[in-house]
Amino acid sequence: MVNKDHLYLGRLQDYYALYRLIPSYADIAALIGVSKQGAVKFVDRMIFAGYLQKAPGGRLSPANMFFARPHVGQAPAGFASPATEVLGDAITIDDYLVEHPSKTVLVAVSGHSMIDAGIHDGDFLIVERNTNPSIGRIVVAIVDGDFTIKYLRTGPRGMYLEPANVDYPCIYPEQSLDIYGEVVGQFRKF
Template structure:
């Protein structure tokens, strides 16, 4: 007998992505093509596996694992290797990129001053609020009242911000330099 739970879960995840809610048991039954009792059993398995949680009044909601994506292996960016899909653990993007949820924010990039660091216009940066990052880290800074994303550097004059694009100059603060946070990750949609 083939385990159809991954297929059913995928249908439920797609539904959630579209509607931002977990449907009723009857709607789940119709969505995945099982009886209402089959839907109840499927949801019980998903609750046990950590994909779904049941709140007050029996309301279903996604649990942390609901947002996990399968880690299916690695793909060399150099020479090609035989293609095999090695099913690995599932991970959530938060588990991978966010160490401190209460102090982590997303910042959308505008401009190209960090292009040589691989940070492009419209990318999203995962920024951990940290007002004292190490020199050399990429930071979101408030320099003379304006936000910017640059490398944090230091020289004999003190702290300054360095772009990753030769067409932009270093930024030395005229009156103030506050660090909003340290860039710990990024993502973009192709």
């Protein structure tokens, strides 16, 4: 008998993406095309593997691995190489990008002052709350009461913010410069 758990899990993940909940055992059975007893066994395997968990009250909910995506290898951005899909470990985006969940927020980018750093209007930045980042890091700062995303720099006049676009000037605070956090990653939807 062929193990179809990865196909069943994919259907369950698609269902969750659409409805933001894990269905009942009966609905799982209908979704994946097995008996209710088959659904119970499937759920037990998913709990054991770390994809599902039982929340208080017995309701099923996603566990950390539910959001993991297969890492299928590398693709060079230079010359083409033979295409082979090599299944590697599965990782979650949080595991890859978030080191300190309690200090991490998402910030939507608005504007074009950081395009030469690869940060574009509409991107989302993963920002770790850190009020004392290293000079040269990309930060979300509050300068004279306004939020901005720039490189943190220092010079003869003290700390300032440098854009990554020659069409924008450096920002020297007139009254205050507070660092909200340090940019540790980003993502965008094409």
